[in-house]
Amino acid sequence: EIVLTQSPGTLSLSPGERATLSCRASQTIRRNFLAWSQQKPGQPPRLLIYAISSRATGIPDRFSGSGSGTDFTLTISRLEPEDFAVYYCHQYDTSVTFGGGTKVEVK
Amino acid sequence: QVQLAQSGSEVKKPGASVKISCKLSGYTLTDLSILWVRQTPGNGLEWMGGFAPERDETIYAQKFRGRVTMTEDTSTDIAYMELSGLRSDDTAVYYCVAEWELLYWGQGTLVSVSS
Numbered sequence: 312e313i314v315l316t317q318s319p320g321t322l323s324l325s326p327g328e329r330a331t332l333s334c335r336a337s338q339t340i341r342r343n344f345l346a347w348s349q350q351k352p353g354q355p356p357r358l359l360i361y362a363i364s365s366r367a368t369g370i371p372d373r374f375s376g377s378g379s380g381t382d383f384t385l386t387i388s389r390l391e392p393e394d395f396a397v398y399y400c401h402q403y404d405t406s407v408t409f410g411g412g413t414k415v416e417v418k
Numbered sequence: 419q420v421q422l423a424q425s426g427s428e429v430k431k432p433g434a435s436v437k438i439s440c441k442l443s444g445y446t447l448t449d450l451s452i453l454w455v456r457q458t459p460g461n462g463l464e465w466m467g468g469f470a471p472e473r474d475e476t477i478y479a480q481k482f483r484g485r486v487t488m489t490e491d492t493s494t495d496i497a498y499m500e501l502s503g504l505r506s507d508d509t510a511v512y513y514c515v516a517e518w519e520l521l522y523w524g525q526g527t528l529v530s531v532s533s
Contacts, residue, residue, distance in 0.1 A: 357523070
């Protein structure tokens with residue numbers, strides 16, 4: 312099973328700042344099947360990025376994904392008030408596993 | 419517009435079974451792969467299983483194998499997930515999700531297991 316480790320656990324930032332979230336895999340994700348989702352309280356997760364760097368429909372371009380192999384990054388270029396939430400990475404290369412999440416909170 | 423509408427909350431005793439439905443609209447079940455994911459405070463998000471089109475079969479996470487059954491009724495575009503032998507740590511919100519990228523999510527079904 313591919314284990315995904317997200318860091319940091321919590322990121323305290325102000326609106327307008329840049330957020331950089333990390334997701335590290337225990338083994339190489341071969342087919343680029345790595346995605347990022349956002350979850351707000353009381354809601355299901357919402358897909359932001361799939362295949363490492365492709366934005367899902369309707370996702371603003373301030374969200375971007377990058378990486379390869381075992382190290383992946385979600386970047387939010389300028390935080391908007393609605394971006395404060397929990398972010399999860401997941402891989403769908405070998406079954407599906409999730410990272411533990413990164414909470415982006417208001418500083 | 420794809421929508422996944424799940425059945426309502428359930429309260430079950432330990433050892434019982436629960437069957438959750440997931441009605442797809444905007445597409446048909448033959449167009450999409452349906453997966454099931456649960457979310458617990460302790461274990462976060464967990465994939466339970468789903469239809470793998472490259473294998474043309476439903477595959478289950480090892481943790482749930484033998485206790486979970488996922489089925490689909492293509493005449494009504496409803497997917498089902500049945501979990502048996504419920505324990506207190508099965509208390510969770512259960513989601514049906516479309517596609518392996520987890521593109522579309524149902525609203526979630528809370529299953530509470532308590533004696």
